[in-house]
Amino acid sequence: MSMRIFAIFVMLLNSSFSYSIELKNYQLINGCTIREMNGRTFKTFPGQICIIMENGSIVSATDNHLILINKKSEVVWEIPGHFHHQVNLSLDGKRILAISSELINVKQTPIRQDSLLIVDLEGKILHKQIAREILQQAGLMGESMLMSLTLQEIFKVKNEISHFNSFYEIPKLSGTDHPSYLKEGNYIVNGTGSGFFILSSNLKKVLHHEQPKVSYHSRMHDVQVTSQGNYLLFNNLVVTGKGLIDFEGKGPGPLLLHSAIMELKPSNLKIVNQFEATPKSMFYSAFCGGIQELDKDTWLFSDVMTGTYIYSKKKKDFFAVIPWSHMTNDVYNPTQQIKAQDLSSFLDHWK
Amino acid sequence: MPSKFLILALMIFEGCSTAQKKNTFVQEIANIKNRSIKSFYVSSGDDAKKYLEKKQKFLNLLFEQSKNPFTARPRWSEKCLAENNIGPIKEEEKHISMESYFYMDYFGSLGNCSDSVYAGKGVHLILYCKGSHEILEFKYPAEPALSLKDYVLCP
Numbered sequence: 402m403s404m405r406i407f408a409i410f411v412m413l414l415n416s417s418f419s420y421s422i423e424l425k426n427y428q429l430i431n432g433c434t435i436r437e438m439n440g441r442t443f444k445t446f447p448g449q450i451c452i453i454m455e456n457g458s459i460v461s462a463t464d465n466h467l468i469l470i471n472k473k474s475e476v477v478w479e480i481p482g483h484f485h486h487q488v489n490l491s492l493d494g495k496r497i498l499a500i501s502s503e504l505i506n507v508k509q510t511p512i513r514q515d516s517l518l519i520v521d522l523e524g525k526i527l528h529k530q531i532a533r534e535i536l537q538q539a540g541l542m543g544e545s546m547l548m549s550l551t552l553q554e555i556f557k558v559k560n561e562i563s564h565f566n567s568f569y570e571i572p573k574l575s576g577t578d579h580p581s582y583l584k585e586g587n588y589i590v591n592g593t594g595s596g597f598f599i600l601s602s603n604l605k606k607v608l609h610h611e612q613p614k615v616s617y618h619s620r621m622h623d624v625q626v627t628s629q630g631n632y633l634l635f636n637n638l639v640v641t642g643k644g645l646i647d648f649e650g651k652g653p654g655p656l657l658l659h660s661a662i663m664e665l666k667p668s669n670l671k672i673v674n675q676f677e678a679t680p681k682s683m684f685y686s687a688f689c690g691g692i693q694e695l696d697k698d699t700w701l702f703s704d705v706m707t708g709t710y711i712y713s714k715k716k717k718d719f720f721a722v723i724p725w726s727h728m729t730n731d732v733y734n735p736t737q738q739i740k741a742q743d744l745s746s747f748l749d750h751w752k
Numbered sequence: 753m754p755s756k757f758l759i760l761a762l763m764i765f766e767g768c769s770t771a772q773k774k775n776t777f778v779q780e781i782a783n784i785k786n787r788s789i790k791s792f793y794v795s796s797g798d799d800a801k802k803y804l805e806k807k808q809k810f811l812n813l814l815f816e817q818s819k820n821p822f823t824a825r826p827r828w829s830e831k832c833l834a835e836n837n838i839g840p841i842k843e844e845e846k847h848i849s850m851e852s853y854f855y856m857d858y859f860g861s862l863g864n865c866s867d868s869v870y871a872g873k874g875v876h877l878i879l880y881c882k883g884s885h886e887i888l889e890f891k892y893p894a895e896p897a898l899s900l901k902d903y904v905l906c907p
Binding site for chain 1: 790806807809810813814816818819820821822823824825827832857859861862863864865867868869870
């Protein structure tokens with residue numbers, strides 16, 4: 402009898418330990434709003450998308466500019482331009498990775514393209530690369546895509562040749578069995594429709610290009626390289642099944658689609674880990690999505706509309722579901738991505 | 753004529769007694785339950801002015817209108833911008849101040865609108881008393897209204 406009680410006690414202990422995750426002092430970042438881990442708004446900073454830094458500074462991006470605000474609330478520098486999707490810090494915390502937009506003329510027609518900027522903390526642009534160059538190096542024709550009506554309204558043009566949505570530095574990788582292009586200090590940039598590219602540390606060379614077949618129309622977001630050397634991504638469009646009737650010349654026919662979080666092995670693009678809902682259609686975020694590896698077992702991911710999820714790969718279960726992360730003024734808002742960060746040092750400067 | 757003199761004397765007396773009744777603002781604000789008072793060191797009056805200008809610029813930046821880069825959705829609704837009012841910096845004989853009205857949450861955080869259940873209208877007052885080395889930053893509910901004219905801001 403006592404052995405059974407002991408066994409139950411050990412089971413409970415084991416289960417509670419395996420479900421614990423060290424998130425003390427963590428808060429959520431949605432754009433430029435810091436939220437409690439329950440999703441409630443805690444502090445709002447200027448801008449649309451922000452980097453929150455330990456020294457109390459904020460890098461803030463909008464459709465008008467990229468600025469650095471120091472802990473004394475002073476704007477230290479400004480780079481004018483249209484910035485979108487995400488701004489990230491390099492791994493050493495000394496460079497800012499930003500995605501901007503510019504117009505180019507192709508056959509005398511103005512078209513939007515993305516540009517990638519690496520900026521130091523003094524506001525100096527260290528490296529810049531444009532989408533056309535990346536697409537050409539990758540052997541893609543750079544055919545233009547029709548933009549959404551809202552984008553057409555913003556830019557007063559109809560087409561874009563790229564739609565980059567994530568930009569990260571590749572971290573130091575554990576182990577040795579990695580392709581040579583997956584090297585610390587190189588960059589990975591992802592584009593809707595074009596797949597993702599590994600760029601050299603000065604952004605000049607495309608070292609590798611991938612369009613994993615697991616993503617329909619290469620509709621992916623927030624593509625990163627993990628410290629284990631795998632690709633981690635939010636796959637917006639996974640084909641669940643095919644419709645019955647296919648009208649020739651009108652695309653691939655009516656498809657059933659869902660979304661998934663995927664970790665892929667670079668050598669063969671096989672899925673190493675993934676999250677799919679059951680039934681699959683229950684998790685579907687066609688246009689946005691963010692994914693963050695909190696530790697070896699835990700992912701934090703967010704979809705466009707319903708919330709943020711903290712998920713254990715080992716347990717195949719959730720630690721938490723946070724619907725309030727998407728609510729502003731009591732309305733659910735479309736959200737590009739949510740990330741979690743220990744903000745204790747930052748908030749010491751903003752008491 | 754004597755009655756006119758009497759009325760004048762009474763007016764002066766009433767005026768003086770009213771002035772004597774005036775509490776300092778800090779005394780009054782201490783009685784309010786939901787308020788926050790923070791103080792910051794400044795080296796001089798010029799330093800205080802710079803602090804206020806910097807704060808005003810930051811608040812303007814916080815409520816700067818921008819569009820979501822892809823949905824074109826405005827960062828702030830026009831209604832929200834209209835109900836968050838950043839005050840002018842006022843310099844008077846004894847003090848420099850900036851009185852603003854914002855929708856703030858229970859922590860005094862700014863960047864809210866009246867639509868939010870967890871935000872109410874509050875006053876954000878930054879006050880520097882000339883000759884001192886301290887800037888005081890007050891946040892308190894806008895209702896019941898406190899008129900700064902009724903208080904001695906800097907004794």
